[in-house]
Amino acid sequence: MTRSREIPRDRLWAIVPAAGVGRRMNADVPKQYLEIQGKTLMEHTLQRLLDFPLLEKIVVVLGADDDYYPEVALLRDPRIILAKGGKERYHSVMNGLAVLDELAEDSDWVLVHDVARPCIRQSDLDWLVKSLETDPVGGLLGMPVRDTMKRSDNDGAVSQTVDRDNLWHALTPQMFRLKPLIDGLGKAMEAGINITDEASAMEFAGHKPRMVEGHGDNIKVTRASDLALASLYLQQQAKLIETV
Numbered sequence: 493m494t495r496s497r498e499i500p501r502d503r504l505w506a507i508v509p510a511a512g513v514g515r516r517m518n519a520d521v522p523k524q525y526l527e528i529q530g531k532t533l534m535e536h537t538l539q540r541l542l543d544f545p546l547l548e549k550i551v552v553v554l555g556a557d558d559d560y561y562p563e564v565a566l567l568r569d570p571r572i573i574l575a576k577g578g579k580e581r582y583h584s585v586m587n588g589l590a591v592l593d594e595l596a597e598d599s600d601w602v603l604v605h606d607v608a609r610p611c612i613r614q615s616d617l618d619w620l621v622k623s624l625e626t627d628p629v630g631g632l633l634g635m636p637v638r639d640t641m642k643r644s645d646n647d648g649a650v651s652q653t654v655d656r657d658n659l660w661h662a663l664t665p666q667m668f669r670l671k672p673l674i675d676g677l678g679k680a681m682e683a684g685i686n687i688t689d690e691a692s693a694m695e696f697a698g699h700k701p702r703m704v705e706g707h708g709d710n711i712k713v714t715r716a717s718d719l720a721l722a723s724l725y726l727q728q729q730a731k732l733i734e735t736v
């Protein structure tokens with residue numbers, strides 16, 4: 493049987509960490525339930541993933557005391573499985589991996605994508621999978637740093653100009669095989685390192701994730717000002733699709 497190049501040899505699953513409370517957003521509701529153009533951030537993000545044809549299932553990891561989710565009809569899509577989040581993002585991702593551990597093969601690919609990144613493009617999802625489907629480790633979408641980068645001490649005095657050669661913004665999705673990701677995250681959690689993304693756990697476990705350049709509009713909605721920017725990007729992307 494000839495296999496189309498587009499379909500990775502191993503199946504592809506997704507985990508969407510959506511159990512945060514959005515402290516930095518300072519809103520009355522967790523930021524994933526804030527609306528842009530009449531739809532919640534969560535609906536925008538999940539629709540992008542549901543529109544991506546290669547995903548088997550999407551595990552959406554919700555806060556243990558999230559009582560907003562029943563309002564989101566999209567969460568009842570048959571391709572979506574719900575899981576319970578944990579204290580930190582990596583706990584939530586681990587809980588999502590535990591669900592996939594029952595369904596997927598060890599060598600299947602897992603894409604972890606923040607619910608707070610609603611502007612993810614189909615072309616970037618496709619580019620990530622095509623770039624990594626034969627990679628021995630996996631990797632992540634990123635954006636090369638454009639500005640000069642400074643490190644300061646706690647009162648804002650510059651202590652260092654960081655060399656920006658080969659310096660990237662780490663984005664999501666981050667894409668790794670199920671078993672190595674479970675093992676890598678487990679090792680990093682055991683060591684108590686600061687795990688802010690899946691790649692840092694994989695690096696701790698001795699792997700070299702690959703950076704895949706994506707579009708800069710794949711922003712993480714973190715602070716109030718990001719909502720207007722995300723709305724602008726979504727509008728721009730809609731126009732792009734219309735002109736295709």
Ligand SMILES: Nc1ccn([C@@H]2O[C@H](COP(=O)(O)OP(=O)(O)OP(=O)(O)O)[C@@H](O)[C@H]2O)c(=O)n1
Pocket residue numbers: 508509510511512513514515516517523524553577578579580581582584585606607608609712713714
């Ligand atoms: N215990 C947690 C914390 C975060 N997340 C998710 O991880 C993603 C990235 O985290 P972040 O942008 O920091 O979201 P919040 O933790 O909600 O924001 P804040 O740090 O401002 O509270 C978000 O989609 C968030 O829902 C999660 O699933 N479980």
Ligand SMILES: C[C@](O)(CO)[C@H](O)COP(=O)(O)O
Pocket residue numbers: 581606661662663664688689690712
């Ligand atoms: C995973 C991530 O989006 C990559 O940039 C980022 O690390 C999430 O960090 P947060 O503090 O949980 O928002």
